[in-house]
Amino acid sequence: MNVTEALWNRRTVRAFLDRPVPRETVEAILSAALRTPSWANTQPWEIWVAAGEVLERIRRASLERTHAKVPSHPDLPFPGGWPEVCRERTKQLTAGRAQVAGTTPEDPAFHRDFLEANRRFFGAPCVVYLCMDRSLGHWSMFDLGAMAQSIMLAAQDHGVDSAIAINMVCYPDLLRKELAIPAELAIVIGIGLGYADPLGPEDSFRSERRPLPEVVRFVGY
Ligand SMILES: Cc1cc2nc3c(=O)[nH]c(=O)nc-3n(C[C@H](O)[C@H](O)[C@H](O)COP(=O)(O)O)c2cc1C
Incomplete structure (x- = not known):
């Protein structure tokens, strides 16, 4: 590929x-x-990969906390809010996902099932955790973003599907305990790797993108 x-x-x-x-x-x-x-080849990433019994323990604990409504507390907090234009795109995403699941965004079961699926890491048999030292700044985060996309594209090349999700790292204390990730590292994001279930409720869903002429301005071309 x-x-x-x-x-x-x-x-x-x-x-x-x-x-x-x-x-x-x-x-x-x-x-x-x-x-x-990465910025001046600083290579700020530290990576953990969990599978097998360890991942099953993390998954079980994550689900137990979700069912007990334990608030999530990722090392990188959720943004306080989004501009209206971004909120609108998220609404479109949710509406599209609900449509292929045969329901609507107003259906509470749809959101409950989505949270549950997130907190069981969509059943991924392997999760890659991207971490970096807490003292590092925006540019290292930029580098981690590039690393995340590299992993997902390389996975495609190997016939492996992926899911990047903040929900995979929203109880970082669990991950530190099971994976011995040092406290000085922020656990930034999780990327589930595996093989898509063709019978999954959202398997036919594809998210939309803003069209190129809306996003890109060619000048002097
Ligand atoms: C930093 C980041 C965090 C994300 N967290 C979640 C998540 O917790 N749960 C989820 O279902 N998707 C999550 N996503 C996936 C996005 O919703 C998805 O990338 C976006 O809707 C575009 O769809 P696509 O990846 O299928 O192209 C996340 C994506 C990124 C980049």
Whole structure:
């Protein structure tokens, strides 16, 4: 698969098959992704990969807390709010997801099921956690974003689907306990890896994008 195909094919998979991703495959994906550029080659990322019984313990604990309505407390807090134009795009995303699930955004069960699916990491058999030292700033976060996309594109090349989700890191104390992630590292984001379940409720869903002429201004071209 070439990079353009990987860019078009990647999507957030919200239902994975119960089929493990071999360690060699994850290593091949991450080896390629480690070629990601960073500010002056600072390579600010620290990466943990969880699978098997450890991931099952994290998943169970995450679900227990979700059912007990324990508030989430990610190392990077949720934004306080979004501009109206962004909120509108999120509304469109939710409406589209609800439509393919055969319901509407007004349906409380739809939101409950979505939270539940998030907190069980969509059944991903493997989760990659991107971390960085808490003292680092915006530019290192920029580098981590690039790393995240590299991982997801390299995964596509290996026939592996992905789901990037803040909900995978919203109880960081659980992750520190199970994975021995040091306190001085912020656990920024989780990326689930696995194989999409073609029978998943949202498998046919594709999020929309703003059209190129709205986003891009060509000057002197
Ligand atoms: C930083 C970040 C955090 C995200 N967190 C979640 C999440 O917690 N749950 C979820 O279902 N999707 C999450 N997503 C996925 C986005 O909703 C998704 O990328 C967006 O709707 C575009 O859809 P696509 O990835 O299928 O192209 C996250 C994406 C990013 C980049």
